[in-house]
Amino acid sequence: MIGATTSGELRAHNRVRLLRAVHDCGATRTRSQLTRDLRLARGTASVLVAGLAEDELLHEEPAREHARGRPTQVPGPHPRGPLALAVDVREDAWELAACELGGRTETLDLRPHDGTPEGVLIPLGEAVAAHRRRLGHRVVGLGVAFAGPVRHGGLVDIAHLGWRSVDVPRLLGPDVPAPVVGNDTAFAALAEARRGRLQGVQVGLHLHVDFDLGGVLVVDGRPLGGASGAGAEFGHMPLTGGDRPCPCGAIGCWSMDVGTNALLRHVGLAHGGGKGRAQAERVLATSEEAVAANARALGRGIAALVNAHDPEVVTLSGHGVELRERAGKTLLAACEPRLMAIRRDHPPRIEGSALGWRGALVGAMESVFDAFLTPECVEMWRETGLTRVATRPSGRM
Amino acid sequence: MIGATTSGELRAHNRVRLLRAVHDCGATRTRSQLTRDLRLARGTASVLVAGLAEDELLHEEPAREHARGRPTQVPGPHPRGPLALAVDVREDAWELAACELGGRTETLDLRPHDGTPEGVLIPLGEAVAAHRRRLGHRVVGLGVAFAGPVRHGGLVDIAHLGWRSVDVPRLLGPDVPAPVVGNDTAFAALAEARRGRLQGVQVGLHLHVDFDLGGVLVVDGRPLGGASGAGAEFGHMPLTGGDRPCPCGAIGCWSMDVGTNALLRHVGLAHGGGKGRAQAERVLATSEEAVAANARALGRGIAALVNAHDPEVVTLSGHGVELRERAGKTLLAACEPRLMAIRRDHPPRIEGSALGWRGALVGAMESVFDAFLTPECVEMWRETGLTRVATRPSGRM
DNA sequence: GGCTTTTGTTCACGGCTAGAGCATAAACTG
DNA sequence: CAGTTTATGCTCTAGCCGTGAACAAAAGCC
Numbered sequence: 001m002i003g004a005t006t007s008g009e010l011r012a013h014n015r016v017r018l019l020r021a022v023h024d025c026g027a028t029r030t031r032s033q034l035t036r037d038l039r040l041a042r043g044t045a046s047v048l049v050a051g052l053a054e055d056e057l058l059h060e061e062p063a064r065e066h067a068r069g070r071p072t073q074v075p076g077p078h079p080r081g082p083l084a085l086a087v088d089v090r091e092d093a094w095e096l097a098a099c100e101l102g103g104r105t106e107t108l109d110l111r112p113h114d115g116t117p118e119g120v121l122i123p124l125g126e127a128v129a130a131h132r133r134r135l136g137h138r139v140v141g142l143g144v145a146f147a148g149p150v151r152h153g154g155l156v157d158i159a160h161l162g163w164r165s166v167d168v169p170r171l172l173g174p175d176v177p178a179p180v181v182g183n184d185t186a187f188a189a190l191a192e193a194r195r196g197r198l199q200g201v202q203v204g205l206h207l208h209v210d211f212d213l214g215g216v217l218v219v220d221g222r223p224l225g226g227a228s229g230a231g232a233e234f235g236h237m238p239l240t241g242g243d244r245p246c247p248c249g250a251i252g253c254w255s256m257d258v259g260t261n262a263l264l265r266h267v268g269l270a271h272g273g274g275k276g277r278a279q280a281e282r283v284l285a286t287s288e289e290a291v292a293a294n295a296r297a298l299g300r301g302i303a304a305l306v307n308a309h310d311p312e313v314v315t316l317s318g319h320g321v322e323l324r325e326r327a328g329k330t331l332l333a334a335c336e337p338r339l340m341a342i343r344r345d346h347p348p349r350i351e352g353s354a355l356g357w358r359g360a361l362v363g364a365m366e367s368v369f370d371a372f373l374t375p376e377c378v379e380m381w382r383e384t385g386l387t388r389v390a391t392r393p394s395g396r397m
Numbered sequence: 398m399i400g401a402t403t404s405g406e407l408r409a410h411n412r413v414r415l416l417r418a419v420h421d422c423g424a425t426r427t428r429s430q431l432t433r434d435l436r437l438a439r440g441t442a443s444v445l446v447a448g449l450a451e452d453e454l455l456h457e458e459p460a461r462e463h464a465r466g467r468p469t470q471v472p473g474p475h476p477r478g479p480l481a482l483a484v485d486v487r488e489d490a491w492e493l494a495a496c497e498l499g500g501r502t503e504t505l506d507l508r509p510h511d512g513t514p515e516g517v518l519i520p521l522g523e524a525v526a527a528h529r530r531r532l533g534h535r536v537v538g539l540g541v542a543f544a545g546p547v548r549h550g551g552l553v554d555i556a557h558l559g560w561r562s563v564d565v566p567r568l569l570g571p572d573v574p575a576p577v578v579g580n581d582t583a584f585a586a587l588a589e590a591r592r593g594r595l596q597g598v599q600v601g602l603h604l605h606v607d608f609d610l611g612g613v614l615v616v617d618g619r620p621l622g623g624a625s626g627a628g629a630e631f632g633h634m635p636l637t638g639g640d641r642p643c644p645c646g647a648i649g650c651w652s653m654d655v656g657t658n659a660l661l662r663h664v665g666l667a668h669g670g671g672k673g674r675a676q677a678e679r680v681l682a683t684s685e686e687a688v689a690a691n692a693r694a695l696g697r698g699i700a701a702l703v704n705a706h707d708p709e710v711v712t713l714s715g716h717g718v719e720l721r722e723r724a725g726k727t728l729l730a731a732c733e734p735r736l737m738a739i740r741r742d743h744p745p746r747i748e749g750s751a752l753g754w755r756g757a758l759v760g761a762m763e764s765v766f767d768a769f770l771t772p773e774c775v776e777m778w779r780e781t782g783l784t785r786v787a788t789r790p791s792g793r794m
Numbered sequence: 795g796g797c798t799t800t801t802g803t804t805c806a807c808g809g810c811t812a813g814a815g816c817a818t819a820a821a822c823t824g
Numbered sequence: 825c826a827g828t829t830t831a832t833g834c835t836c837t838a839g840c841c842g843t844g845a846a847c848a849a850a851a852g853c854c
Contacts, residue, residue, distance in 0.1 A: 005414075005436060006842055007810045010407055014811090017402075032832060039402060041812045046834060069831020070819045149739060157739050165739075203623055217621070224616055226600055226707025236704040236737050241638055241649070249738030250704055252638070307633040307647055310623025340633050341646030342546060342554050342562075403811055404841045411842090429801060438843050443803060466800020467850045798853075803846105810841080815834105822829070 012375035014040070018048050018075075019057060019101065020373050024194065027076035027102030030063050034075065049075055055382045056080045057101070077101040082140040082381065084368035085128060085177070088184065088361040089120060089146050091161060091211055092277060096127055098135070099365040103195065115161050121171035129175035137384065140372045142179040143364030144168065145187045147210060149230040154181045159247035160211065160261070180367045185214030186232040187363025188317050188353070189223040194366050196354035197315050205311040205348070207234070207302070208359070209320040212259040215301075217309055239301040257297035260319065266290040284322060295327035299334030306348055307340050317353035324352055409772035411437070415445050415472075416454060416498065417770050421591065424473035424499030427460050431472070446472060452779045453477045454498070474498040479537040479778065481765035482525060482574070485581065485758040486517060486543050488558060488608055489674060493524055495532070496762040500592065512558050518568035526572035534781065537769045539576040540761030541565065542584045544607060546627040551578045556644035557608065557658070577764045582611030583629040584760025585714050585750070586620040591763050593751035594712050602708040602745070604631070604699070605756070606717040609656040612698075614706055636698040654694035657716065663687040681719060692724035696731030703745055704737050714750035721749055 021034055029037070035045040052058040052075075059081070060073035077100035084099045085108075096109040109127050113120045132139050146168075148158035154169045168181050189198070189206035198204040204218040215234030216223045225231045235255030236248050246253035256262060260280035264271035267283050267290050283290055302314055316324050324331060331350070339347060355362055371377065418431055426434070432442040449455040449472075456478070457470035474497035481496045482505075493506040506524050510517045529536050543565075545555035551566045565578050586595070586603035595601040601615040612631030613620045622628045632652030633645050643650035653659060657677035661668035664680055664687050680687055699711055713721050721728060728747070736744060752759055768774065 005407070005411060007404060007407070007808085007840090008842090010402070010404070010810060010841090014402060035832090042833065043813075043835075044811055047811090066820065067831075068821050068829075070817095070833070072832060149737075151739065159738075203621070203628070219616065219621055224600070224614070224621075224706065230739065231600070231705070231707045233707070233737070234705050237634070237636070237701040238638065238735070239635060241635065241640075243638075246737075248704075249741065250700070250735050253704075303647070304634040307645075307650075308628070308631050309621070310628045310630070338635070338647050340546075340630070340643075341556075342548065342627065344646065404809090404839085405811090407810090407841065427801095432801090439802065440804075440844075441842050444842090463851065464800075465798075465852050467802070467848095469801060796854090798851105800851085801849080803848075805844105805846090807843085807845105808841105809843100810839105812837105812839085814837090817835095818831100818833075820829105820831090823827085824825100 009375060012379055014038075014044070014048060015052060016373055016375055016378055018045075018052065019378065022058065022075050023101050023103065023369055023373065025102075026195075027074065027104075030072040030074050031060065032072040049073075053078070055385050057082065057378070057381065077104070080138060082372060083135055083138045084365045084372070085131065085139055085142045086361050086364035086368065087124065087128070087142070087144045088187075088358075088364065089124070089144060090184075091115065091147055091158070092275070094120065094124055095361060096124070096131070097361055097365070098131065099368075101369070103362070103365070105361070105365060117163055117166040117171060121166075121168060122173070125172035125176050129173060132175065132177065139177055140377070140381070141368035142177045143187070143366075143368045144172075144179050144181050145184040145360035145364045146181065147184050147214075149233055150181050150183050151230045154179070156181065159249075180364070180371060182364065182367060183214065183216075183230070183232045184208060184210075184360040186216050186223045186225065187361075187367065188355070188359030189216045189218050189232070189315075189363065190366050191355050191359040191362035192315050192317070192353055193218045193221045193223070195362060196359070197351050198313060201312050203309065203311045205302075205305055205309060205314045206353075207298070207314065207316050207320055209259050209298070209316065209318045209323065211261050212255040213298075213301075214255075215305070217311070234301070234305060237301075237304075239304045240297045241300075254297065254301045258294055258301070260284070262294055262297070263287070263290050266293050284319065284326075291323065291327050292330045295323050295331040296334040298323060299331040300338055302331075302350070303335045303338035306335075306343055307338075310343070311348050314348050314350045315353050316350065317355065317359050318357060321352040321356065324350060406772060409776055411435075411441070411445060412449060413770055413772055413775055415442075415449065416775065419455065419472050420498050420500065420766055420770065422499075423501075423592075424471065427469040427471050428457065429469045446470075450475070452782050454479065454775070454778065474501070477535060479769060480532055480535045481762045481769070482528065482536055482539045483758050483761035483765065484521065484525070484539070484541040485761065486521070486541060487581075488512065488544055488555070489672075491517065491521055492758060493521070493528070494758055494762070495528065496765075498766070500759070500762070502758070502762060514560055514563040514568060518563075518565060519570070522569035522573050526570060529572065529574065536574055537774070537778070538765035539574045540584070540763075540765045541569075541576050541578050542581040542757035542761045543578065544581050544611075546630055547578050547580050548627045551576070553578065556646075577761070577768060579761065579764060580611065580613075580627070580629045581605060581607075581757035583613050583620040583622065584758075584764065585752070585756030586613045586615050586629070586712075586760065587763050588752050588756040588759035589712050589714070589750055590615045590618045590620070592759060593756070594748050595710060598709050600706065600708045602699075602702055602706060602711045603750075604695070604711065604713050604717055606656050606695070606713065606715045606720065608658050609652040610695075610698075611652075612702070614708070631698070631702060634698075634701070636701045637694050638697075651694065651698045655691055655698070657681070659691055659694070660684075660687050663690050681716065681723075688720065688724050689727045692720050692728040693731040695720060696728040697735055699728075699747070700732040700735035703732075703740055704735075707740070708745050711745050711747045712750050713747065714752065714756050715754060718749040718753065721747060 059078040099105040185208040192198040207215040213235040216232035238252035239254040242252040456475040496502040582605040589595040604612040610632040613629035635649035636651040639649040
């Protein structure tokens with residue numbers, strides 16, 4: 001990832017490696033385990049941990065369980081350490097959470113909304129700004145997930161809500177940290193890669209089923225973003241042979257045939273506009289036939305993507321979990337005949353997400369920490385920390 | 398890419414960085430330029446270059462052109478330095494080449510073949526073994542490109558030649574270095590990323606048109622390989638709405654409608670089996686209508702992939718170059734209406750390859766150097782070099 | 795021919811990690 | 825309960841690395 005060239009960068013690099021390790025394991029590994037896993041000398045680990053504790057990045061607590069020797073410590077988030085703010089904006093409501101290093105999250109706010117850009121983003125911006133004022137320098141970033149493609153770091157389109165190039169950072173207002181805006185599917189995939197069923201998987205495919213279908217490839221733990229940031233749109237490939245025009249502007253999109261919009265259409269109910277979640281759940285629970293149609297379309301598309309990308313695992317989140325449970329056989333029956341012969345021998349596992357509906361939020365949090373856990377940002381935290389301590393009335397030494 | 402943790406690894410890391418820089422620029426940059434580009438102190442560069450020259454990895458020659466000050470040197474491949482062997486196996490012939498650090502290649506052998514696994518691989522293995530004996534320790538690897546999917550590092554399927562899980566390393570025989578076996582499209586994409594039109598491109602899409610169609614995504618300079626190594630198969634997604642069974646075992650593959658097989662079928666001629674290259678070229682030159690059908694299918698598929706992956710550039714190699722030149726408008730006309738509205742504003746450039754038909758060979762070479770230019774392998778070369786020098790009768794010093 | 799400019803070389807210096815030796819704090823043993 | 829065992833944390837030295845400054849070298853420029 002990094003080209004450490006000087007010994008100073010080496011130190012910064014090892015500091016980040018240690019923080020990453022603590023974060024990725026959810027602050028569960030002991031210091032001695034970390035020392036071994038990162039192949040550090042005990043002395044080096046000592047210096048590193050002491051430095052990170054000094055900088056209010058880590059805080060050690062005694063380990064709960066002991067083996068024989070001297071008890072070891074467990075490095076975890078510092079009580080004044082960095083926080084990520086994360087938001088999941090769904091079609092009908094949003095949730096704001098704060099997350100510590102290690103991934104512990106606490107919901108700060110949860111509100112329904114009217115679906116208009118202003119109705120969503122202005123109250124959200126105010127809520128974020130208020131929490132940021134309260135939490136001060138600890139907030140190292142903001143991640144926001146949306147159910148639509150995101151271009152150039154902040155322009156969001158949600159076709160069926162009528163959002164066209166909505167400038168999210170601008171509408172959130174100036175009192176908000178520069179946000180990492182992302183697609184919910186891509187964030188869910190990131191979460192799955194870090195804390196779910198795609199951990200340690202080289203090539204995985206993640207599909208998120210809600211009102212419509214999003215999908216993205218996860219390579220080496222990272223969802224593929226696309227040039228302008230708007231990758232993660234497998235839903236807009238014509239994989240099921242349909243020719244219906246899609247609200248996205250293309251023709252015959254896979255997304256037209258999978259998701260609650262498709263469910264509602266199948267039983268002849270009104271759909272679109274981010275409405276009808278409750279109704280759709282009723283259909284999902286009762287209409288065998290509508291569920292089967294959804295599962296068939298899902299299976300056909302998965303076959304195409306498996307042919308092209310050869311993933312090791314396919315994970316489903318959102319309603320995908322239920323589709324798999326309710327109509328797994330139908331799904332596989334639609335998938336298998338459309339696989340290349342060479343894929344049929346070892347088809348990928350198709351699994352439900354480990355994170356359920358929380359993936360997008362967790363992924364938004366992860367992406368904030370991904371941005372923060374770099375030598376540059378961590379050094380910057382260190383430097384601003386020094387000035388804080390120097391100017392703090394009752395500063396430590 | 399790597400986590401250097403000790404100062405020793407730091408040195409190894411910088412040695413590799415320098416070698417990579419020399420290789421990637423084709424041994425054209427001067428030492429002073431490299432020093433600046435890699436942000437090294439002049440003293441460090443001095444030590445590094447001296448070490449690499451000592452190890453017979455680099456060899457400095459005076460720069461041709463001088464500005465004012467003291468003349469600088471140009472580090473290039475050492476006359477006894479590492480060599481990559483690369484092979485491009487087409488449906489009707491193969492070519493074997495040797496490549497120096499920096500990318501200069503020399504064709505060693507070029508032979509037609511009968512298309513059977515044994516008829517291809519046994520003579521090829523003998524040729525490789527002979528050259529390897531001649532070149533000795535300098536050969537650091539072998540890369541072999543095939544026109545079909547490659548699984549688990551060496552099992553090759555070429556449906557229309559009747560190859561099923563052909564074990565390439567075994568058939569090449571034991572006197573051959575462990576080969577990097579890969580798909581021709583993936584290798585062509587790698588070449589394009591390193592020395593062609595995908596240089597510096599974050600997300601690119603490369604499509605290779607020959608008898609059929611291969612395609613792969615290039616992310617951060619690396620073609621995506623898939624879990625078992627058999628990614629790069631965009632040709633086997635049902636993107637054109639057809640329902641013809643494909644020799645690969647799936648249904649309605651895009652690849653059925655693009656390439657010389659499709660051309661021949663369109664004019665009612667026999668096709669398949671890797672035969673008919675000359676005939677196809679005649680059709681390509683004369684039948685406006687067949688070319689247009691190919692271009693339309695190509696355009697439809699490109700639209701789907703652009704929707705899903707949001708690439709910055711789409712590059713075409715093989716016959717793709719001609720399709721674009723002969724029927725570019727038809728291609729775009731089929732592509733555009735199938736793009737998502739948000740993609741239509743800034744659609745990716747569609748360009749011909751900079752490497753023409755040599756991409757697969759160049760990519761095979763690059764992948765050998767990718768494997769070699771790591772701290773581990775370079776240190777190993779150094780160590781074996783020390784023993785070579787120590788035991789060499791007329792060794793230096 | 796002397797001056798300027800750029801590059802290569804050498805070396806003292808500070809920073810980093812490894813590893814050894816010692817201190818520490820628990821669990822185990824009888 | 826006291827000594828032993830075991831694993832960990834801390835401290836210090838040695839060795840390696842890159843930096844940067846001073847110096848040497850080799851050209852072009854006036």
